Amino acid sequence: MIQRSHGLVRSIEGEGKGYTRALNLGLAKSDGEWVALFDDDELAAPDWLKELFLFAQERSALCVGGRRELALTQDVLSGLGPVCRALMGEFLQKESTTKCHPKLHPYGGNMLIKRSVFDAVGVFDEAMRTGGCDRDLVLRAMNAGVSMGLTPMAVVQHIIPSQRVxxxxxxxxxxxxxxxxxxxxxxxxxxxxxxxxxxxxxxxxxxxxxxxxxxxxxxxxxxxxxxxxxxxxxxxxxxxxxxxxxxxxxxxxxxxxxxxxxxxxxxxxxxx
Incomplete structure (x- = not known):
């Protein structure tokens, strides 16, 4: 409906070759200066993308990540330790920072990257079919000296069905x-x-x-x-x-x- 009335959204059918291939396909079919990564099992705050972009502009960052919360009831959350919560995607960044390192950096599902970063370090590694391609890309960018940062103001919620816990x-x-x-x-x-x-x-x-x-x-x-x-x-x-x-x-x-x-x-x- 949005595509028909406003032309703001264009969907692309995947090739059935996995998640990483789908990311690269979307990247190849897009032409914007900035690329936002957002998963299909997430809900974003109304100003999510705006906050990522503002932080990138204010801090001159080429790769920016935000905060990711788990959309689970308190009863379910209380039964999970920090390791399992992180495993399911929880990333409760509390402060804005540009001091990123291999253990603290933007993650896929809540990330904004300038297209020039892909030109510099390459696209997602399609050999990585078991996850982690976002971390691999960010670490390559970090090694190349790409400026990056994190802001707690850009919030998404990860929707997790109870049967997956x-x-x-x-x-x-x-x-x-x-x-x-x-x-x-x-x-x-x-x-x-x-x-x-x-x-x-x-x-x-x-x-x-x-x-x-x-x-x-x-x-x-x-x-x-x-x-x-x-x-x-x-x-x-x-x-x-x-x-x-x-x-x-x-x-x-x-x-x-x-x-x-x-x-x-x-x-x-x-x-x-």
Whole structure:
């Protein structure tokens, strides 16, 4: 209706080749100076885009992110620890800043990027079918010296159906995240440093997360139990991806990794 009456919106049908390919297709078909990233399971505040653009202009930033809240009831939120809440996309930025770093930067789903950034660092990596392509792009931009920032004034809410707040889904998200982090680290750091990071993650799992999981289990602290499980699954996926990158012949797991793709979610969860 908007397209017919005002010509403000143009929809593009995807090619069925995954989320990252769809992002690049939309990017190729658009021609604006700025590109906003917004997911189909989000609701934006009325001034969301305005706040991102104003911040970009005021701070001379070429990549800007905002605040993302989870649209869940308080009862559901209280049953989730900080690890699981972040896993589901919660990003409660409280202050405006231009001091971004690899652990604090804009994320997809609430981000405004100047088109010149894509010209400088390239588009989204279509080899990343299990998520994380937004983080990969931002880290490449950061490495290239692109100015960026965060504003809590640009707010979106992530709509999460209650059936997705389950241990099975949390496990799937954790495996997906660990896989994508390992891939990004491999590209950024190379073989040696990624292998060292893998060993460190295994050590952290054995010496920190398993003991804390046992303590939480004894205390029946359900949010903490789920958080520790999520971190352990992340370490497992990171290790599996690292081994696969080391030798796809010896540790090839194409079938396993394909189940972590965005479009495979329902199949992996046993949904129709």
């Amino acid at each position: 389950t241990p099975e889904h949390i496990k799937w998200y954790s495996l997906q995240l660990g896989n994508s982090i390992a891939y990004i680290d491999w590209r950024r750091w190379g073989r040696m440093k990624t292998c060292m990071a893998c060993v460190a993650r295994i050590g952290q799992a054995l010496l920190v997360n398993i003991p804390l999981f046992l303590v939480a289990y004894i205390q029946r602290d359900l949010p903490e139990i789920q958080d520790r499980k999520a971190l352990l699954w992340r370490a497992v996926a990171y290790s599996q991806k690292t081994l696969s990158l080391l030798s796809s012949r010896l540790f090839g797991q194409d079938s396993y990794f394909s189940k972590l793709e965005f479009r495979r979610e329902r199949e992996s969860m046993g949904k129709e």
